[in-house]
Amino acid sequence: MNRNNPKLMITVFSILVGILIASQMKLNVQLLTPVTVKSIMDTRKEIDAVRNEISELEKIVAQREAELTTLESINTGEVNIIDILKKDVMENRNRAGYTAMxxxxxxxxxxxxxxxxxxxxxxxxxxxxxxxxxxxxxxxxxxxxxxxxxxxxxxxxxxxxxxxxxxxxxxxxxxxxxxxxxxxxxxxxxxxxxxxxxxxxxxxxxxxxxxxxxxxxxxxxxxxxxxxxxxxxxxxxxxx
The missing domain is CATH 3.30.70.1880 (Protein of unknown function DUF881)
Structure with a gap:
Protein backbone atom coordinates (compact mmCIF):
# COMPACT_ATOMS: atom_id res chain seq x y z
CA MET A 1 0.00 0.00 0.00
CA ASN A 2 1.30 3.46 -0.87
CA ARG A 3 1.57 5.57 2.30
CA ASN A 4 1.35 8.73 0.18
CA ASN A 5 -1.95 7.78 -1.44
CA PRO A 6 -3.97 11.04 -1.29
CA LYS A 7 -7.34 9.27 -1.45
CA LEU A 8 -6.49 7.15 1.55
CA MET A 9 -5.28 10.16 3.51
CA ILE A 10 -8.49 12.07 2.72
CA THR A 11 -10.63 9.10 3.73
CA VAL A 12 -8.88 8.67 7.10
CA PHE A 13 -9.00 12.40 7.75
CA SER A 14 -12.74 12.50 6.92
CA ILE A 15 -13.44 9.64 9.33
CA LEU A 16 -11.54 11.38 12.14
CA VAL A 17 -13.35 14.67 11.52
CA GLY A 18 -16.69 12.83 11.50
CA ILE A 19 -15.94 11.18 14.84
CA LEU A 20 -14.94 14.52 16.39
CA ILE A 21 -18.09 16.25 15.10
CA ALA A 22 -20.33 13.43 16.33
CA SER A 23 -18.72 13.52 19.79
CA GLN A 24 -19.14 17.28 20.01
CA MET A 25 -22.79 17.07 18.96
CA LYS A 26 -23.42 14.35 21.55
CA LEU A 27 -22.00 16.55 24.30
CA ASN A 28 -24.25 19.44 23.29
CA VAL A 29 -27.44 17.40 23.08
CA GLN A 30 -29.72 18.21 26.04
CA LEU A 31 -31.30 15.15 27.58
CA LEU A 32 -35.03 15.72 27.99
CA THR A 33 -36.75 13.74 30.75
CA PRO A 34 -40.46 13.15 30.15
CA VAL A 35 -42.63 15.03 32.68
CA THR A 36 -44.93 12.73 34.66
CA VAL A 37 -47.31 13.23 37.56
CA LYS A 38 -44.88 11.38 39.82
CA SER A 39 -41.95 13.62 38.82
CA ILE A 40 -44.07 16.70 39.51
CA MET A 41 -45.11 15.37 42.94
CA ASP A 42 -41.50 14.44 43.78
CA THR A 43 -40.35 17.93 42.82
CA ARG A 44 -43.07 19.51 44.95
CA LYS A 45 -42.04 17.35 47.91
CA GLU A 46 -38.43 18.44 47.50
CA ILE A 47 -39.48 22.10 47.33
CA ASP A 48 -41.68 21.71 50.43
CA ALA A 49 -38.84 20.00 52.30
CA VAL A 50 -36.46 22.85 51.43
CA ARG A 51 -39.07 25.44 52.46
CA ASN A 52 -39.62 23.67 55.79
CA GLU A 53 -35.88 23.55 56.38
CA ILE A 54 -35.60 27.27 55.62
CA SER A 55 -38.50 27.99 57.98
CA GLU A 56 -36.84 26.01 60.78
CA LEU A 57 -33.53 27.80 60.18
CA GLU A 58 -35.31 31.16 60.29
CA LYS A 59 -36.83 30.21 63.65
CA ILE A 60 -33.40 29.26 64.98
CA VAL A 61 -31.93 32.53 63.71
CA ALA A 62 -34.76 34.52 65.36
CA GLN A 63 -34.25 32.62 68.61
CA ARG A 64 -30.50 33.26 68.60
CA GLU A 65 -31.05 36.94 67.81
CA ALA A 66 -33.47 37.20 70.74
CA GLU A 67 -30.92 35.52 73.01
CA LEU A 68 -28.21 37.88 71.76
CA THR A 69 -30.45 40.89 72.43
CA THR A 70 -31.11 39.62 75.95
CA LEU A 71 -27.40 39.12 76.63
CA GLU A 72 -26.62 42.60 75.32
CA SER A 73 -29.34 44.04 77.57
CA ILE A 74 -27.84 42.23 80.58
CA ASN A 75 -24.38 43.46 79.68
CA THR A 76 -25.53 47.08 79.49
CA GLY A 77 -27.51 46.79 82.71
CA GLU A 78 -30.87 47.43 81.03
CA VAL A 79 -32.26 44.08 82.17
CA ASN A 80 -31.81 42.23 85.45
CA ILE A 81 -30.69 38.65 84.96
CA ILE A 82 -32.77 37.58 87.98
CA ASP A 83 -35.95 38.74 86.23
CA ILE A 84 -35.02 36.74 83.15
CA LEU A 85 -34.38 33.61 85.20
CA LYS A 86 -37.71 34.02 86.99
CA LYS A 87 -39.47 34.33 83.64
CA ASP A 88 -37.75 31.17 82.37
CA VAL A 89 -38.74 29.28 85.51
CA MET A 90 -42.37 30.34 85.12
CA GLU A 91 -42.45 29.33 81.45
CA ASN A 92 -40.97 25.92 82.29
CA ARG A 93 -43.52 25.43 85.08
CA ASN A 94 -46.31 26.25 82.65
CA ARG A 95 -45.01 23.74 80.10
CA ALA A 96 -44.54 21.06 82.77
CA GLY A 97 -48.12 21.46 84.02
CA TYR A 98 -47.31 22.82 87.47
CA THR A 99 -49.40 25.95 86.88
CA ALA A 100 -53.19 26.17 86.72
CA MET A 101 -54.31 27.43 83.32
Missing amino acids: EGPGLEIIMYDNIGGGIGLNFNDYIIHDVDIMNIINDLRVAGAEAISINDQRIIASSEVKCGGPIIRVNGKSIGTPFVINAIGDPQLLMAAVNAPGTYGDNLTKIYGIGLQPYVKDKVEVAAYKGSFKFNYAKPMEEGE
Missing part, protein backbone atom coordinates in the same frame (compact mmCIF):
# COMPACT_ATOMS: atom_id res chain seq x y z
CA GLU A 102 -57.45 28.97 81.86
CA GLY A 103 -58.65 29.78 78.37
CA PRO A 104 -61.17 28.86 75.67
CA GLY A 105 -61.76 25.20 75.05
CA LEU A 106 -63.96 22.23 75.76
CA GLU A 107 -65.58 20.59 78.76
CA ILE A 108 -66.45 16.93 78.19
CA ILE A 109 -68.67 14.94 80.53
CA MET A 110 -68.41 11.16 80.19
CA TYR A 111 -70.50 8.53 81.96
CA ASP A 112 -71.28 4.82 81.67
CA ASN A 113 -74.15 3.38 79.64
CA ILE A 114 -76.31 2.64 82.67
CA GLY A 115 -79.12 1.03 80.70
CA GLY A 116 -76.81 -1.36 78.87
CA GLY A 117 -77.56 -2.37 75.31
CA ILE A 118 -78.65 -5.22 73.10
CA GLY A 119 -75.84 -7.70 72.56
CA LEU A 120 -73.49 -5.88 74.94
CA ASN A 121 -71.87 -7.42 77.98
CA PHE A 122 -71.06 -5.53 81.13
CA ASN A 123 -67.58 -4.45 80.03
CA ASP A 124 -68.94 -2.98 76.79
CA TYR A 125 -71.08 -0.30 78.40
CA ILE A 126 -68.70 1.06 81.04
CA ILE A 127 -65.84 3.50 80.48
CA HIS A 128 -62.35 2.00 80.52
CA ASP A 129 -58.90 3.56 80.75
CA VAL A 130 -58.35 3.00 77.03
CA ASP A 131 -61.46 5.09 76.30
CA ILE A 132 -60.12 8.00 78.36
CA MET A 133 -56.66 7.72 76.79
CA ASN A 134 -58.03 7.72 73.24
CA ILE A 135 -60.11 10.82 73.94
CA ILE A 136 -57.05 12.53 75.47
CA ASN A 137 -54.89 11.59 72.46
CA ASP A 138 -57.50 12.93 70.04
CA LEU A 139 -57.59 16.20 71.98
CA ARG A 140 -53.80 16.45 71.91
CA VAL A 141 -53.70 15.84 68.16
CA ALA A 142 -56.28 18.63 67.79
CA GLY A 143 -53.90 21.03 69.56
CA ALA A 144 -55.06 20.95 73.19
CA GLU A 145 -52.54 22.93 75.24
CA ALA A 146 -53.67 21.76 78.70
CA ILE A 147 -55.90 18.86 79.79
CA SER A 148 -57.29 17.67 83.12
CA ILE A 149 -59.65 14.91 84.28
CA ASN A 150 -61.71 15.59 87.40
CA ASP A 151 -59.12 18.23 88.40
CA GLN A 152 -56.22 15.84 87.81
CA ARG A 153 -53.76 17.50 85.39
CA ILE A 154 -52.58 15.30 82.54
CA ILE A 155 -48.82 15.59 81.97
CA ALA A 156 -46.30 13.44 80.12
CA SER A 157 -45.90 11.03 83.06
CA SER A 158 -49.59 10.77 84.00
CA GLU A 159 -50.98 7.24 84.16
CA VAL A 160 -54.60 6.42 83.42
CA LYS A 161 -55.62 2.89 84.37
CA CYS A 162 -58.70 0.97 85.44
CA GLY A 163 -59.20 0.04 89.08
CA GLY A 164 -62.49 -1.84 89.15
CA PRO A 165 -65.44 0.56 88.90
CA ILE A 166 -63.11 3.57 89.09
CA ILE A 167 -60.14 4.92 87.13
CA ARG A 168 -56.85 5.97 88.67
CA VAL A 169 -55.20 9.14 87.36
CA ASN A 170 -51.91 10.38 88.84
CA GLY A 171 -52.39 7.83 91.61
CA LYS A 172 -55.81 9.26 92.55
CA SER A 173 -59.05 7.28 92.27
CA ILE A 174 -61.85 8.99 90.38
CA GLY A 175 -65.29 7.75 89.38
CA THR A 176 -67.96 8.70 86.89
CA PRO A 177 -68.96 11.10 85.67
CA PHE A 178 -65.54 11.89 84.25
CA VAL A 179 -65.10 15.59 83.47
CA ILE A 180 -62.35 16.34 80.95
CA ASN A 181 -61.31 19.96 80.54
CA ALA A 182 -59.17 20.92 77.54
CA ILE A 183 -57.83 24.33 76.53
CA GLY A 184 -57.35 25.02 72.83
CA ASP A 185 -59.24 25.94 69.67
CA PRO A 186 -62.84 25.00 70.64
CA GLN A 187 -63.90 24.09 67.10
CA LEU A 188 -60.92 21.82 66.49
CA LEU A 189 -61.34 20.15 69.88
CA MET A 190 -65.07 19.62 69.27
CA ALA A 191 -64.40 18.00 65.89
CA ALA A 192 -61.76 15.72 67.45
CA VAL A 193 -64.25 14.07 69.81
CA ASN A 194 -67.62 14.60 68.11
CA ALA A 195 -67.14 14.36 64.34
CA PRO A 196 -68.46 11.24 62.56
CA GLY A 197 -66.00 8.37 62.68
CA THR A 198 -64.02 9.66 65.66
CA TYR A 199 -63.44 7.50 68.72
CA GLY A 200 -65.85 9.61 70.77
CA ASP A 201 -68.55 9.31 68.12
CA ASN A 202 -68.17 5.52 68.05
CA LEU A 203 -68.40 5.33 71.85
CA THR A 204 -71.78 7.02 71.83
CA LYS A 205 -73.30 5.42 68.74
CA ILE A 206 -72.04 1.84 69.14
CA TYR A 207 -71.75 1.39 72.90
CA GLY A 208 -74.10 4.06 74.19
CA ILE A 209 -71.40 5.63 76.38
CA GLY A 210 -72.33 9.11 77.51
CA LEU A 211 -70.09 11.78 75.99
CA GLN A 212 -71.30 15.36 76.13
CA PRO A 213 -68.85 18.05 74.92
CA TYR A 214 -69.52 21.72 75.66
CA VAL A 215 -67.70 24.66 74.08
CA LYS A 216 -66.72 27.26 76.68
CA ASP A 217 -65.06 30.66 76.51
CA LYS A 218 -63.26 29.97 79.77
CA VAL A 219 -62.09 26.51 80.76
CA GLU A 220 -60.05 25.98 83.92
CA VAL A 221 -57.37 23.29 84.02
CA ALA A 222 -55.90 22.46 87.42
CA ALA A 223 -52.18 22.37 88.11
CA TYR A 224 -50.32 19.10 88.59
CA LYS A 225 -50.09 18.50 92.33
CA GLY A 226 -47.72 15.56 92.40
CA SER A 227 -43.95 15.37 92.16
CA PHE A 228 -41.86 13.87 89.42
CA LYS A 229 -38.24 12.88 89.29
CA PHE A 230 -36.03 10.83 86.99
CA ASN A 231 -34.82 7.59 88.54
CA TYR A 232 -33.08 6.16 85.50
CA ALA A 233 -32.86 8.82 82.79
CA LYS A 234 -30.15 11.46 82.96
CA PRO A 235 -29.11 14.31 80.65
CA MET A 236 -26.50 13.43 78.04
CA GLU A 237 -23.21 15.28 78.20
CA GLU A 238 -22.41 17.52 75.25
CA GLY A 239 -20.39 15.71 72.63
CA GLU A 240 -21.72 12.24 73.49
Whole structure:
Protein backbone atom coordinates (compact mmCIF):
# COMPACT_ATOMS: atom_id res chain seq x y z
CA MET A 1 0.00 0.00 0.00
CA ASN A 2 1.30 3.46 -0.87
CA ARG A 3 1.57 5.57 2.30
CA ASN A 4 1.35 8.73 0.18
CA ASN A 5 -1.95 7.78 -1.44
CA PRO A 6 -3.97 11.04 -1.29
CA LYS A 7 -7.34 9.27 -1.45
CA LEU A 8 -6.49 7.15 1.55
CA MET A 9 -5.28 10.16 3.51
CA ILE A 10 -8.49 12.07 2.72
CA THR A 11 -10.63 9.10 3.73
CA VAL A 12 -8.88 8.67 7.10
CA PHE A 13 -9.00 12.40 7.75
CA SER A 14 -12.74 12.50 6.92
CA ILE A 15 -13.44 9.64 9.33
CA LEU A 16 -11.54 11.38 12.14
CA VAL A 17 -13.35 14.67 11.52
CA GLY A 18 -16.69 12.83 11.50
CA ILE A 19 -15.94 11.18 14.84
CA LEU A 20 -14.94 14.52 16.39
CA ILE A 21 -18.09 16.25 15.10
CA ALA A 22 -20.33 13.43 16.33
CA SER A 23 -18.72 13.52 19.79
CA GLN A 24 -19.14 17.28 20.01
CA MET A 25 -22.79 17.07 18.96
CA LYS A 26 -23.42 14.35 21.55
CA LEU A 27 -22.00 16.55 24.30
CA ASN A 28 -24.25 19.44 23.29
CA VAL A 29 -27.44 17.40 23.08
CA GLN A 30 -29.72 18.21 26.04
CA LEU A 31 -31.30 15.15 27.58
CA LEU A 32 -35.03 15.72 27.99
CA THR A 33 -36.75 13.74 30.75
CA PRO A 34 -40.46 13.15 30.15
CA VAL A 35 -42.63 15.03 32.68
CA THR A 36 -44.93 12.73 34.66
CA VAL A 37 -47.31 13.23 37.56
CA LYS A 38 -44.88 11.38 39.82
CA SER A 39 -41.95 13.62 38.82
CA ILE A 40 -44.07 16.70 39.51
CA MET A 41 -45.11 15.37 42.94
CA ASP A 42 -41.50 14.44 43.78
CA THR A 43 -40.35 17.93 42.82
CA ARG A 44 -43.07 19.51 44.95
CA LYS A 45 -42.04 17.35 47.91
CA GLU A 46 -38.43 18.44 47.50
CA ILE A 47 -39.48 22.10 47.33
CA ASP A 48 -41.68 21.71 50.43
CA ALA A 49 -38.84 20.00 52.30
CA VAL A 50 -36.46 22.85 51.43
CA ARG A 51 -39.07 25.44 52.46
CA ASN A 52 -39.62 23.67 55.79
CA GLU A 53 -35.88 23.55 56.38
CA ILE A 54 -35.60 27.27 55.62
CA SER A 55 -38.50 27.99 57.98
CA GLU A 56 -36.84 26.01 60.78
CA LEU A 57 -33.53 27.80 60.18
CA GLU A 58 -35.31 31.16 60.29
CA LYS A 59 -36.83 30.21 63.65
CA ILE A 60 -33.40 29.26 64.98
CA VAL A 61 -31.93 32.53 63.71
CA ALA A 62 -34.76 34.52 65.36
CA GLN A 63 -34.25 32.62 68.61
CA ARG A 64 -30.50 33.26 68.60
CA GLU A 65 -31.05 36.94 67.81
CA ALA A 66 -33.47 37.20 70.74
CA GLU A 67 -30.92 35.52 73.01
CA LEU A 68 -28.21 37.88 71.76
CA THR A 69 -30.45 40.89 72.43
CA THR A 70 -31.11 39.62 75.95
CA LEU A 71 -27.40 39.12 76.63
CA GLU A 72 -26.62 42.60 75.32
CA SER A 73 -29.34 44.04 77.57
CA ILE A 74 -27.84 42.23 80.58
CA ASN A 75 -24.38 43.46 79.68
CA THR A 76 -25.53 47.08 79.49
CA GLY A 77 -27.51 46.79 82.71
CA GLU A 78 -30.87 47.43 81.03
CA VAL A 79 -32.26 44.08 82.17
CA ASN A 80 -31.81 42.23 85.45
CA ILE A 81 -30.69 38.65 84.96
CA ILE A 82 -32.77 37.58 87.98
CA ASP A 83 -35.95 38.74 86.23
CA ILE A 84 -35.02 36.74 83.15
CA LEU A 85 -34.38 33.61 85.20
CA LYS A 86 -37.71 34.02 86.99
CA LYS A 87 -39.47 34.33 83.64
CA ASP A 88 -37.75 31.17 82.37
CA VAL A 89 -38.74 29.28 85.51
CA MET A 90 -42.37 30.34 85.12
CA GLU A 91 -42.45 29.33 81.45
CA ASN A 92 -40.97 25.92 82.29
CA ARG A 93 -43.52 25.43 85.08
CA ASN A 94 -46.31 26.25 82.65
CA ARG A 95 -45.01 23.74 80.10
CA ALA A 96 -44.54 21.06 82.77
CA GLY A 97 -48.12 21.46 84.02
CA TYR A 98 -47.31 22.82 87.47
CA THR A 99 -49.40 25.95 86.88
CA ALA A 100 -53.19 26.17 86.72
CA MET A 101 -54.31 27.43 83.32
CA GLU A 102 -57.45 28.97 81.86
CA GLY A 103 -58.65 29.78 78.37
CA PRO A 104 -61.17 28.86 75.67
CA GLY A 105 -61.76 25.20 75.05
CA LEU A 106 -63.96 22.23 75.76
CA GLU A 107 -65.58 20.59 78.76
CA ILE A 108 -66.45 16.93 78.19
CA ILE A 109 -68.67 14.94 80.53
CA MET A 110 -68.41 11.16 80.19
CA TYR A 111 -70.50 8.53 81.96
CA ASP A 112 -71.28 4.82 81.67
CA ASN A 113 -74.15 3.38 79.64
CA ILE A 114 -76.31 2.64 82.67
CA GLY A 115 -79.12 1.03 80.70
CA GLY A 116 -76.81 -1.36 78.87
CA GLY A 117 -77.56 -2.37 75.31
CA ILE A 118 -78.65 -5.22 73.10
CA GLY A 119 -75.84 -7.70 72.56
CA LEU A 120 -73.49 -5.88 74.94
CA ASN A 121 -71.87 -7.42 77.98
CA PHE A 122 -71.06 -5.53 81.13
CA ASN A 123 -67.58 -4.45 80.03
CA ASP A 124 -68.94 -2.98 76.79
CA TYR A 125 -71.08 -0.30 78.40
CA ILE A 126 -68.70 1.06 81.04
CA ILE A 127 -65.84 3.50 80.48
CA HIS A 128 -62.35 2.00 80.52
CA ASP A 129 -58.90 3.56 80.75
CA VAL A 130 -58.35 3.00 77.03
CA ASP A 131 -61.46 5.09 76.30
CA ILE A 132 -60.12 8.00 78.36
CA MET A 133 -56.66 7.72 76.79
CA ASN A 134 -58.03 7.72 73.24
CA ILE A 135 -60.11 10.82 73.94
CA ILE A 136 -57.05 12.53 75.47
CA ASN A 137 -54.89 11.59 72.46
CA ASP A 138 -57.50 12.93 70.04
CA LEU A 139 -57.59 16.20 71.98
CA ARG A 140 -53.80 16.45 71.91
CA VAL A 141 -53.70 15.84 68.16
CA ALA A 142 -56.28 18.63 67.79
CA GLY A 143 -53.90 21.03 69.56
CA ALA A 144 -55.06 20.95 73.19
CA GLU A 145 -52.54 22.93 75.24
CA ALA A 146 -53.67 21.76 78.70
CA ILE A 147 -55.90 18.86 79.79
CA SER A 148 -57.29 17.67 83.12
CA ILE A 149 -59.65 14.91 84.28
CA ASN A 150 -61.71 15.59 87.40
CA ASP A 151 -59.12 18.23 88.40
CA GLN A 152 -56.22 15.84 87.81
CA ARG A 153 -53.76 17.50 85.39
CA ILE A 154 -52.58 15.30 82.54
CA ILE A 155 -48.82 15.59 81.97
CA ALA A 156 -46.30 13.44 80.12
CA SER A 157 -45.90 11.03 83.06
CA SER A 158 -49.59 10.77 84.00
CA GLU A 159 -50.98 7.24 84.16
CA VAL A 160 -54.60 6.42 83.42
CA LYS A 161 -55.62 2.89 84.37
CA CYS A 162 -58.70 0.97 85.44
CA GLY A 163 -59.20 0.04 89.08
CA GLY A 164 -62.49 -1.84 89.15
CA PRO A 165 -65.44 0.56 88.90
CA ILE A 166 -63.11 3.57 89.09
CA ILE A 167 -60.14 4.92 87.13
CA ARG A 168 -56.85 5.97 88.67
CA VAL A 169 -55.20 9.14 87.36
CA ASN A 170 -51.91 10.38 88.84
CA GLY A 171 -52.39 7.83 91.61
CA LYS A 172 -55.81 9.26 92.55
CA SER A 173 -59.05 7.28 92.27
CA ILE A 174 -61.85 8.99 90.38
CA GLY A 175 -65.29 7.75 89.38
CA THR A 176 -67.96 8.70 86.89
CA PRO A 177 -68.96 11.10 85.67
CA PHE A 178 -65.54 11.89 84.25
CA VAL A 179 -65.10 15.59 83.47
CA ILE A 180 -62.35 16.34 80.95
CA ASN A 181 -61.31 19.96 80.54
CA ALA A 182 -59.17 20.92 77.54
CA ILE A 183 -57.83 24.33 76.53
CA GLY A 184 -57.35 25.02 72.83
CA ASP A 185 -59.24 25.94 69.67
CA PRO A 186 -62.84 25.00 70.64
CA GLN A 187 -63.90 24.09 67.10
CA LEU A 188 -60.92 21.82 66.49
CA LEU A 189 -61.34 20.15 69.88
CA MET A 190 -65.07 19.62 69.27
CA ALA A 191 -64.40 18.00 65.89
CA ALA A 192 -61.76 15.72 67.45
CA VAL A 193 -64.25 14.07 69.81
CA ASN A 194 -67.62 14.60 68.11
CA ALA A 195 -67.14 14.36 64.34
CA PRO A 196 -68.46 11.24 62.56
CA GLY A 197 -66.00 8.37 62.68
CA THR A 198 -64.02 9.66 65.66
CA TYR A 199 -63.44 7.50 68.72
CA GLY A 200 -65.85 9.61 70.77
CA ASP A 201 -68.55 9.31 68.12
CA ASN A 202 -68.17 5.52 68.05
CA LEU A 203 -68.40 5.33 71.85
CA THR A 204 -71.78 7.02 71.83
CA LYS A 205 -73.30 5.42 68.74
CA ILE A 206 -72.04 1.84 69.14
CA TYR A 207 -71.75 1.39 72.90
CA GLY A 208 -74.10 4.06 74.19
CA ILE A 209 -71.40 5.63 76.38
CA GLY A 210 -72.33 9.11 77.51
CA LEU A 211 -70.09 11.78 75.99
CA GLN A 212 -71.30 15.36 76.13
CA PRO A 213 -68.85 18.05 74.92
CA TYR A 214 -69.52 21.72 75.66
CA VAL A 215 -67.70 24.66 74.08
CA LYS A 216 -66.72 27.26 76.68
CA ASP A 217 -65.06 30.66 76.51
CA LYS A 218 -63.26 29.97 79.77
CA VAL A 219 -62.09 26.51 80.76
CA GLU A 220 -60.05 25.98 83.92
CA VAL A 221 -57.37 23.29 84.02
CA ALA A 222 -55.90 22.46 87.42
CA ALA A 223 -52.18 22.37 88.11
CA TYR A 224 -50.32 19.10 88.59
CA LYS A 225 -50.09 18.50 92.33
CA GLY A 226 -47.72 15.56 92.40
CA SER A 227 -43.95 15.37 92.16
CA PHE A 228 -41.86 13.87 89.42
CA LYS A 229 -38.24 12.88 89.29
CA PHE A 230 -36.03 10.83 86.99
CA ASN A 231 -34.82 7.59 88.54
CA TYR A 232 -33.08 6.16 85.50
CA ALA A 233 -32.86 8.82 82.79
CA LYS A 234 -30.15 11.46 82.96
CA PRO A 235 -29.11 14.31 80.65
CA MET A 236 -26.50 13.43 78.04
CA GLU A 237 -23.21 15.28 78.20
CA GLU A 238 -22.41 17.52 75.25
CA GLY A 239 -20.39 15.71 72.63
CA GLU A 240 -21.72 12.24 73.49
